[in-house]
Amino acid sequence: MFGFHYRLERKAIGLVVGIILVASIGGIVEIAPLFTIHQTVEDAPDMRVYTPLEIAGRNIYMREGCYACHSQMIRTLRDEVERYGPYSLAVESKYDHPMLWGSKRTGPDLARVGGKYSDEWQVAHLVDPRSVVPESIMPAYDWLSRNRLKTDNLGEDLKALRTVGVPYSEDMIANASSDAHGQAAPDSKEAESVVTRYGKETSVRPFDGKPEELTEMDALVAYLQILGRLTDAAKKPVATAER
Template structure:
């Protein structure tokens, strides 16, 4: 049969039909598993939707092109794990739209950067990267500290996430603006409403060092500081694939 390909090549209609069949088979193989994706992602304790401030910071991260040089995907290889930490779990990105996995690493992988450095270090790094990493070729983002974060669309952002499957509750959407401001309050209580809605491990405080303003720098650092911190890998045990739903 493979020797008869000239029949397709000489008749454009049969060639188009053949291409359509082959592409359709390939499309089904790639697309069909997506309908069962919820049953293939292992549920991991601790993984939660982003807080309003973290979500806003993630938008800034993407908008400034940070994903172009930093992946968030630690592969299950010895050298990767020894350098960056536990390999990335699919569940850690289950609320990302789009996820930040990839292979591009002009800079280091950021999947486990949360809590690795202080807020002050991040401010200095974003203001003047070479002041803390002399070999860095990252451009400065000092202007983020001079730009107030737009809070008007935060509820709309959460509603958009709900539309694509992120399980924000009506209470979280309703209090989005309040939670946004509560996360940058350095005097917030550990029993604050923010933590009751998003969990006790939410980082609160003045991220950019300027308590007088809520800036884009606050949001970006809040996002960076939670990367890789939701799952407690001291107690995490991978589930047997045979037991996955």
């Protein structure tokens, strides 16, 4: 074996051909599954898109680098499933651009944090992490409660996501700004329209506890509260989820 390798090293063309052959094998292994992606990704008829407010929250989540310390992918290991819940399915990230699976956990995985804690807990945790988790090393994000959320460009965000396959309608794009305000103000005239466009399962409430003003805290909490809840595919029997 080593003798063949030594002889191959003396022939430039042969070595180049060998390198190309070996690299091609790795490339095929990575690329081939993409040709059957529609057969390997689970079906989720109940899958819904992120609302404009949740998209705004996701943007803030990325802006503040939350993904660097929190992953959003539960592996099929027993200890992870017991701690975090059902392991993550590919379809649950269907509308995530970019993916935020992560590879480091300074803090816990957030794939199924939606609904695990109340809005009040989430706000308190972001304002002063150690007030609810004494051992936390997370920095405080209290200014999010003071920063008014900019919604003027949300329509452009939805339009950009539509170009990569997220099924936002023209109506959703045109009303993105008003829908963001309506989702955080249940008594407003825009609130009913949000439910009409995004479904009856859409959460409409003042996420930061202050319905009179739309803040970045509203958006981030709205995003955290929807994680793991865009579809119920992971809660179904394996045979059904993997059709």
